Amino acid sequence: MTISDRALAIAAKVETFVRETVVPYEKDPRRDHHGAPTDELVMEMREHARAAGVLTPHILGDGDHLNQRETAVVLIKSGLSPLGPLACNTMAPDEGNMYLLGKEGSPELKERFLKPMVEGHVRSAFFMTEPAEEGGAGSDPSMMKTTCHLDGNHWVVNGRKTFITGALGARVGIVMAKSEQGACMFLVDLPDPAIRIDDVPNTIDSSMPGGHATLTIDNLRIPADQMLGEAGEGFRYAQVRLSPARLSHCMRWLGACIRAHEIATDYANRREAFGKALIDHEGVGFMLAENMIDLKQAELMIDWCASVLDTGSLGTVESSMAKVAVSEALMRIADRCVQVMGGTGVTDKTIVEQVFREVRAFRIYDGPTEVHKWSLAKKIKRDWKAGRA
Template identity: 85%
Template structure:
C-alpha cells in the first residue's frame, strides 16, 4: 500500500485496536431487529465507546476535511474487521457516502443542519434513488427515474416510489433524488435534504434480506406530496445525476475497503481453524486441498489491496474516477466472494454456522456484488468504453 500520513497511520492503528478489543465481543450481542441487523440502541452504545476512544468518524478530521482516499482506505479496512466495526466507528454505508456528498456539495447552512449530526454519530441517514422494478422505475439505469419534483412557490413537491433504500427505517436524514421538467432543471434530476421521519414518506415494506449488517434494512416506500423548502435542495437544480456520480465513485470504493477488512478477519479465523483441526493424521492446512485455498486467499487479499490503492490514487488526483471505481468494484467484490467462499469451505460444517462471523461475511459479500451496481452492469459499461476507444482510434487512423 502507498505510504500515508503519520496521522492516518496512527488512526488506522487505533481503529484496529478498538474494533478487535472492544467491538468484536459485541458480535454475540442479541440486540437485533426483525431481520438480524443491530438495533439503533446497540449502534449508539457502540458509538459512545468509539467517541470515548477517539475513533468515531475517523475518516473526517476535526476541521471537517476528509482524509485522502488512500488514507481513508487504511482506516476503513481496519473498521471492517468486524461486521459491527463500521457501525461503531461511523464509517458504514449509506452514512459514509452521504457525509461525503453533503460535505462536497452542501451549503454551509445545510452542512450545519444535516451533516453535523451525521459526523457526530447522533443520526443515521438514507439515500433515496432506486425505484421498484414493477413500477418501471430507476435501478441500475438512473435515467428511468419516475419519482418527480415540481415547484410550488418557495417549495418543491415530490411524488414517487423508492425501493431497497438502505437504513430508511430509523433514519433522521434523507437525500431524495427526483426528476424534474422545470425550465431551470434542463430536464435533469434534483437532490433534496429532508428531515426524517416525515408523514409524506410511507414505508411499505422492509423485506428480510441475505445481509444483516445494516440497521433499518432495505425499505420499499411511497413518497406522496412531500413538501421540501427550496433552500433544502442539495446543490444546483438539474445536477442530480452528476452529484450521484460524485457520491457513487468513492462509495463503491469504500464498500471495497470495509468488506476487505471483513474478509481479512474471516481469513484469520479460517487459518486458525485449519492450523488446529486435524484429519487423516495431520492438520487441515497440511492437506493441499485446504492449504491451497488459504494460499489463494492470501494472493487475493493482496490483489484487493493493490486495486483499492490504485483506485484511491486516481480519486485523490482529482478525477471523478467512475471507470476506475467500476473496475475496482468488480475486481474486489468478485475476489472477496472467492475469499469468503474459501473460508466457509475450509471450516466445513463450522463455516456455515453462526459460531463465527465467517458465515455472515459470506452472505454480506454476496450482497455486495449487487450493491452500487451489479458486476454485469459495470462490465457492460466498461465494454461500451472499450468500443468507444476503439472507434476513436479507428477514426484517428482514417484522419
C-alpha cells in the first residue's frame, strides 16, 4: 500500500505548522506542577491548529483514518516538537483512544464521546494499569483486580488504577474492569465523583497534560449502553488499541529525535574546540553519523510495522518488535545528542534534555523493552515446538 500524495501534503502542512507556530511555544511558562503544558496552553495551540487545517490531521473529514503508513508520515512531523502532538491532537492517550472508538464504538458512542475528541475540545484517559504493590494489572492485564457487575441497567465498577495518563482534566474515560464474563470496557464522562484521584506524582517525562494519576474507583455506576462492544471482549479490544498505539508512540518520538539531532548537529558545526569545529573531531562526528543510521533504521522499522497493520492484522508481534527496536534506537540518539552538546545538552536552553527524558520514559510506557522481548521469546519457543510437531 503506497503513501498517497494527500497524506504527504498533510504531513508537509503539519511540519510547517509545528516548526513555525508550535516551536515558539516551547518557552511558554504555562505549565503544571510537573512541567506539562496546562490545558489553557493546549487549547490555545489547538485553535491555531484548527485555523491552519492541521487539527487531528490523521482523521479525515468523513471520519475515515489515514492508513498506518500514511499516519506515520503525519505523526512523525507532529512530533518535531514535544508540544506538536498536543497542538495537532495526535498525542497519547487520545490518539489511541480515538482509534479504538473509531474501530469498536457504536454510532451512539462515537457521537457522544468520539466526536468531541476528534474536534479537539476534550482530552481522554485510558484506565487499565493498576498499582503493582496491590498485585494489580500492569504489563500482565490478566492480573486485573478492578471488578464490574451488572445491577439493573447499570454496571457498577470498583477498583484502583495507576499511571493513568491525562486523568486529571480529562473529560472522556475508557475504563477497563473484570466481570464474570471476562474483561469489559466502558465509556464514561469525566470528572465523576465515584472516581477519586489520589496522587499525581512528578515523573521524568513532562509532555502529557494531567500527568500519570493513581486513583480509586468507588461504586462507579455506568449505564449499560456505555459498554464498549460486548462483555468479556475487553482484552481483545485492548489489543485493537495497543498495537497501533505502540507504533504511534514510535512515530511521535522519532519526530522529536529528528529535531534533537538537528539541534545537536547545528551545535557541533558552530561550536569550536581545540582549533576546529566539534563535528570535525572524530568522536563527535561519529556520534552524529551513528544518529543518522539509527534514525533511518527507526523509520524503516516503523514503516514495516505500519505495512503489517495495514493488512488488517493486529500486528502484536510486529508492534512489539518495533517498540523495542525504535525505543532503544531513539534512546541512543537522544543520549548522543546530549553528549555532543556537553553542558548545554543538560540544560533547558534547548528541547534536547526534555527529549532525552521523554524517550527514557517511552522505553517503559506501553510495555517495557524486557516484557516485549519476553513475549517474543515465547513466540520463538511456540514456533520451535510447532516445527517439531
